[in-house]
Amino acid sequence: MQCYDCLADDQVTTAVAVCASCGAALCREHVRAEHREIRQLVGVGKATHEPSARRLVCGICYGAESPPSASET
Ligand SMILES: [Zn+2]
Ligand SMILES: [Zn+2]
Numbered sequence: 001m002q003c004y005d006c007l008a009d010d011q012v013t014t015a016v017a018v019c020a021s022c023g024a025a026l027c028r029e030h031v032r033a034e035h036r037e038i039r040q041l042v043g044v045g046k047a048t049h050e051p052s053a054r055r056l057v058c059g060i061c062y063g064a065e066s067p068p069s070a071s072e073t
Pocket of ligand 1 (some may be wrong): 003026
């Protein structure tokens with residue numbers, strides 16, 4: 001399988017992942033690993049220790065899914 005984003009750029013690169021959202025094959029350069037930490041900062045007295053979920057998506061989906069950064073420090 002070849003990276004979809006590289007093919008669009010006339011390059012052929014072996015894909016190492018598949019976008020969880022659109023299903024495009026992605027190489028290392030184009031894959032975005034999304035770590036969702038389920039952090040609830042509400043004082044309910046329950047600490048969440050679950051490991052953050054990993055989700056591999058392409059750059060397009062990554063940009064489309066991440067909310068516009070309201071406060072970027
Ligand atoms: Zn690529
Ligand atoms: Zn995608």
